[in-house]
Structure formats: C-alpha cells, structure tokens
Amino acid sequence: MQLTAQKLDWSVHGTPLLIDINLAVEPGQTFGLVGPNGSGKTSLLRLLAGLNKPKAGQVLMGSQPLHNLKQRAIAQSIALVEQQADTTDRISVRDVVALGRTPFLTALRPWSTEDDAIVVQALVDVDMAHMADRLWHTLSGGERQRVHIARALAQQPKILLLDEPTNHLDIRHQLSILELVRQLPVTVIISLHDLNHAMECDRIGVMDGGRLVDSGPPKEVLTAFRLRQTFGVYADIFADPIDGSQMMRFRNAI
C-alpha cells in the first residue's frame, strides 16, 4: 500500500518541528529515513502512523486521508515500532506479541488458533520463540526490541514504520532484522543511524532541521557533500571490492 505525506507541518508550542514534508513511498518499497539527532525522524514517523496530527497537510494511506479513519482502522494497516516503547506490566513475551492482534479482534471474531499461529511465526521471525514464556521485564534491551518488532509483525500491517529498530541489537540480529524487513511484502519506512545499513534501502530520505532535504536512491543521496553538509562529517565513499556496493568510511567530525 502506498503511503503519502503532502505538505506536512507540525509544531509544538509554536516551534515548527516539521516543515513542508512531501513524501511518497510506493507499495512494497523500503524507504530509509536518515538525519542527525533531533532532525525530526521520530516526529515524522509518529505523524505517518497517525499518532500525532499535522498542523497542516495530510497523510494518505493508499487514497484515504488518515484523519478520516478511526485509530482501529489505521492499526489494521499501519504498525509502528517506537524507539522507547515500554511497559511496566508483568506480562509475558507471548502476550506482548499477542497485542499486535488487538485491532482485528471483535465479539464476532474472537481470538483463534490462526492468531496463535501468527504470534508464533512473529516470534520465530525475530528469533525470540525460545523466550515466549519469559516475563517482559526480565529481557535485555535487544531482546525487548526484537519482541516489539514481533508485535508489529503480528499486526500483519500493510505499512510498517520502524524507529531505529537496530538500536540495542547485536550485529547478527541487526543484519537479520534488516534482512527480514527488506523481504517483507509490505511498505516499510525505517529510520536508521547507520548510513551503511541505509544504503540497502530502495530509497532514502534525509531529514535536516525538520525538513526533508533530499530523497532518492541511496547512492545518489548519500554523497560526500551530503555527509558534510547535513551530518557534519568528512567521509570517503568507495566501492566494495567484493561486490561493488557503495560503502562509507567516516574520517572525522567537522
């Protein structure tokens, strides 16, 4: 499903935090959102998920403006994995993931064996099936992150929004989560700090000071100029001798 942002503005107490954001992510594409700390990535993802309302402009899910839809209808199509999602409840890993099924349950459509199977598959996908009975609060940071991703997968969204999902993850799980996300047949918008990981996205967008300052194929967008201008670093960009893919070697901060 296509996700479109048209002329989005968002501000808090009169301070503009997102300014004139225009973006269209095609069905099935993986779109990487990059930018320095405080550039507006999380704010944009929350608007795209319908959690915050824009001051101006609109978000379209397919051809439907989000502001015309109820939260439950949005949750049947869009899942967001937030950066600092937490719960203090004594709840098992399996039950956290089962929360992903909530938007689909009604009195006429109660929990079924199909939901059980979806939850198990989501746990397998993030390599957490062996911890299904563990209590959430006993998990490490990386394990919690993987459970949150499993909850979003259990939602079986058409659009998956991920805010720095590789935060806390060891290198094996970083790579396996990114590989999993890229293979999903859904539209994905993922914020990333690791620019070499962002190179694997179909397209990327660069946030700077609340604006989307560039978007396009990673090779065209993440140039030495952009790394200096927006990220404040000197970097060398070169082709990997093994497979020719573009890599960045960061030298020093400006």
Ligand SMILES: Nc1ncnc2c1ncn2[C@@H]1O[C@H](COP(=O)(O)OP(=O)(O)OP(=O)(O)O)[C@@H](O)[C@H]1O
């Ligand atoms: N509710 C709020 N009230 C005031 N300022 C806010 C609020 N939410 C975000 N901001 C500010 O808006 C700016 C953008 O924040 P945001 O979290 O979207 O950035 P980000 O690109 O995700 O950053 P990071 O890479 O550090 O996670 C920051 O300066 C932040 O302090």
